[in-house]
Amino acid sequence: MDMIVCVKQVIDPEAPPASFKIDAASNKAVMAGVPPVIDPYGEFATEAALKIKDAKGGKLTALCLGNALLREVVKKPLSMGADDLILLEDPAFVDGDAWSTAFALAAAVKKIGKFDILFCGREASDTNAGEVGPALAEILGLPCVTLVKKIEILDGKAKVERMTADGYEVIEVTLPCLLTVSNEIGEPRYPTIKGIMAAKRKEPVVWKPADIAVEAGKIGVAGQRAKMTKLFQPVKEGKCEILTGDTPEEAAVKLALRLREAKLI
Amino acid sequence: MADNKGVMVFCEVANGKLAGIATEGLGAGRKLADALGEELAAVLIGTGVSALAEEAIKYGANKVYVVDDPLLNEYHNDAFIAVMDKVARQANPQIILMGQTSIGRDLAPRLAFRLGTSATLDCIELAIDPATKRLLQTKPVYGGNARAIFTMDTNPQIATTRIKAMTPLAPDAARKGEVIKVDAGLQPSAIKAKMLQKVKEEIEGIKLEDAQIVISGGRGIGGPDGFKVLAELAKPLKAATGASRPPCDNGWVPSTMQVGLTGKIIAPEVYFAIAISGSSQHMSGCSGSKNIIAINKDPEANIFREARFGVVGDWKKVVPALTTKVKELVSG
Ligand SMILES: Cc1cc2nc3c(=O)[nH]c(=O)nc-3n(C[C@H](O)[C@H](O)[C@H](O)COP(=O)(O)OP(=O)(O)OC[C@H]3O[C@@H](n4cnc5c(N)ncnc54)[C@H](O)[C@@H]3O)c2cc1C
Numbered sequence: 113m114d115m116i117v118c119v120k121q122v123i124d125p126e127a128p129p130a131s132f133k134i135d136a137a138s139n140k141a142v143m144a145g146v147p148p149v150i151d152p153y154g155e156f157a158t159e160a161a162l163k164i165k166d167a168k169g170g171k172l173t174a175l176c177l178g179n180a181l182l183r184e185v186v187k188k189p190l191s192m193g194a195d196d197l198i199l200l201e202d203p204a205f206v207d208g209d210a211w212s213t214a215f216a217l218a219a220a221v222k223k224i225g226k227f228d229i230l231f232c233g234r235e236a237s238d239t240n241a242g243e244v245g246p247a248l249a250e251i252l253g254l255p256c257v258t259l260v261k262k263i264e265i266l267d268g269k270a271k272v273e274r275m276t277a278d279g280y281e282v283i284e285v286t287l288p289c290l291l292t293v294s295n296e297i298g299e300p301r302y303p304t305i306k307g308i309m310a311a312k313r314k315e316p317v318v319w320k321p322a323d324i325a326v327e328a329g330k331i332g333v334a335g336q337r338a339k340m341t342k343l344f345q346p347v348k349e350g351k352c353e354i355l356t357g358d359t360p361e362e363a364a365v366k367l368a369l370r371l372r373e374a375k376l377i
Numbered sequence: 378m379a380d381n382k383g384v385m386v387f388c389e390v391a392n393g394k395l396a397g398i399a400t401e402g403l404g405a406g407r408k409l410a411d412a413l414g415e416e417l418a419a420v421l422i423g424t425g426v427s428a429l430a431e432e433a434i435k436y437g438a439n440k441v442y443v444v445d446d447p448l449l450n451e452y453h454n455d456a457f458i459a460v461m462d463k464v465a466r467q468a469n470p471q472i473i474l475m476g477q478t479s480i481g482r483d484l485a486p487r488l489a490f491r492l493g494t495s496a497t498l499d500c501i502e503l504a505i506d507p508a509t510k511r512l513l514q515t516k517p518v519y520g521g522n523a524r525a526i527f528t529m530d531t532n533p534q535i536a537t538t539r540i541k542a543m544t545p546l547a548p549d550a551a552r553k554g555e556v557i558k559v560d561a562g563l564q565p566s567a568i569k570a571k572m573l574q575k576v577k578e579e580i581e582g583i584k585l586e587d588a589q590i591v592i593s594g595g596r597g598i599g600g601p602d603g604f605k606v607l608a609e610l611a612k613p614l615k616a617a618t619g620a621s622r623p624p625c626d627n628g629w630v631p632s633t634m635q636v637g638l639t640g641k642i643i644a645p646e647v648y649f650a651i652a653i654s655g656s657s658q659h660m661s662g663c664s665g666s667k668n669i670i671a672i673n674k675d676p677e678a679n680i681f682r683e684a685r686f687g688v689v690g691d692w693k694k695v696v697p698a699l700t701t702k703v704k705e706l707v708s709g
């Protein structure tokens with residue numbers, strides 16, 4: 113099985129909400145004092161691919177788009193067990209919308225050539241859009257299953273389970289295909305020492321717009337169809353009445369009484 | 378672009394009825410259509426869905442496009458995208474809305490890119506910019522830490538709406554509308570991703586989406602046994618039980634119990650967050666609750682910034698005492 117997984121570098125989505133700020137000058141979000149990470153759903157997607165690699169063998173290439181990417185961050189898929197890392201790294205690639213980002217990724221996928229499954233996370237933790245995967249499927253003309261929680265490889269096909277609100281669907285899809293992966297696939301593996309050492313030694317391949325023959329007007333900011341006109345933090349009133357007591361049990365009783373008084377129970 | 382007119386709502390059908398999210402979409406769509414001075418169209422896709430056209434009109438549609446075909450019995454993305462693409466090209470709307478459900482999440486972006494336009498998913502507010510007459514699409518980003526407003530110059534402008542973020546109109550049988558049948562024109566071979574089976578993982582008791590009171594547990598609950606203790610509190614309150622993501626990922630509870638950005642979005646009267654830190658992604662699923670009650674041993678936990686009432690302490694001590702007192706209060 114030849115597989116490709118798209119991952120991105122993001123500000124840490126699981127840092128305490130209090131560290132989240134919007135930098136007024138650049139109109140960009142920051143997690144004050146917290147280093148960036150690989151997007152969690154990209155890790156789940158990597159895990160999905162590695163499970164298949166464990167069972168069936170094959171090759172996994174990680175593909176990451178951005179600029180000035182931190183090597184220790186973007187090498188995470190390598191340390192987990194991916195074979196190669198390709199970076200689309202250039203100022204022209206960044207700040208795209210789903211469409212212009214997928215346009216560049218699709219060009220890179222074409223350059224990589226043969227693959228059976230192209231993986232994405234179900235949605236990135238910064239944009240929360242969940243659109244790059246479906247966009248890639250449209251551009252590359254691939255069948256696509258989103259919100260995947262389990263994958264079984266059959267002859268020329270994959271049998272996958274897809275999350276729904278009240279359970280899941282079992283879907284059979286022809287290969288090659290695109291799958292977007294949900295957290296139900298299972299906890300991403302921790303890199304082994306061997307994996308970390310291998311990742312240290314391996315230098316990523318860096319592709320510029322010219323390497324994948326994309327026009328400047330179709331990628332990054334220039335290629336956007338959806339434009340963000342405003343980014344802001346909703347105001348929170350945040351007034352919590354804490355009920356106390358000499359013991360936790362006493363506080364609990366006070367809580368029950370207070371809820372009754374407020375007619376909530 | 379000037380040729381695109383009107384607002385179109387893709388209406389999901391659930392158990393032979395218009396889904397709640399569809400009536401919410403029609404409510405939002407009606408407002409936008411009125412702001413533009415244009416028509417609202419509904420789209421019904423499925424098998425035996427023609428009978429629902431009248432319903433869509435009652436909820437505000439001026440026109441209903443009906444695509445009724447045996448191949449459309451279940452949601453297959455290849456089929457639904459092709460049909461929506463056809464209907465959109467025929468009707469030429471400037472806005473298309475659908476729900477942020479497992480269907481809308483899948484369908485909206487594919488349709489948008491096929492039509493050469495774009496989509497904004499999970500909108501909580503939609504409005505027409507008075508100056509440009511374009512759709513202002515507000516959605517949470519960064520897991521709910523921030524909000525962003527998007528616009529697009531291409532047509533149709535496609536958006537999905539978050540569950541319960543939009544308000545349906547009261548159904549009115551006096552509303553009149555036109556029903557237009559569209560031929561699906563599908564070949565079975567067009568379906569490359571084929572659904573073999575639909576599995577329901579029903580949770581016993583009250584449904585999370587419908588409950589007035591929800592008791593949710595987080596990572597701090599520590600295992601499946603802890604959720605039994607929460608279920609004891611749920612009983613006298615006729616509450617549903619939910620969870621943050623870690624208990625689902627750890628297999629302590631089914632993943633259909635997950636509340637949050639990538640789980641269920643709920644808005645009960647009272648939401649108990651027990652041993653939940655209050656991550657932005659979790660809060661995305663419950664911040665619409667009228668009253669949040671937090672029980673957490675960490676006084677600095679973010680959940681106390683979101684809650685109305687709280688107790689700082691070990692849930693293992695707090696919850697059983699709370700349950701005893703609640704039982705006494707509700708029976709007395
Ligand atoms: C893109 C994305 C989407 C996500 N979607 C979701 C989602 O839909 N839903 C969701 O929930 N999460 C989601 N997450 C994960 C989210 O970021 C958090 O990791 C998760 O919500 C944390 O769950 P928690 O609060 O239960 O655990 P923690 O953050 O670990 O908090 C546990 C809390 O329990 C308290 N505690 C521990 N022991 C006790 C005790 N004995 N008594 C009282 N309190 C105790 C601790 O003080 C702590 O506050 C998502 C993440 C990403 C990146």
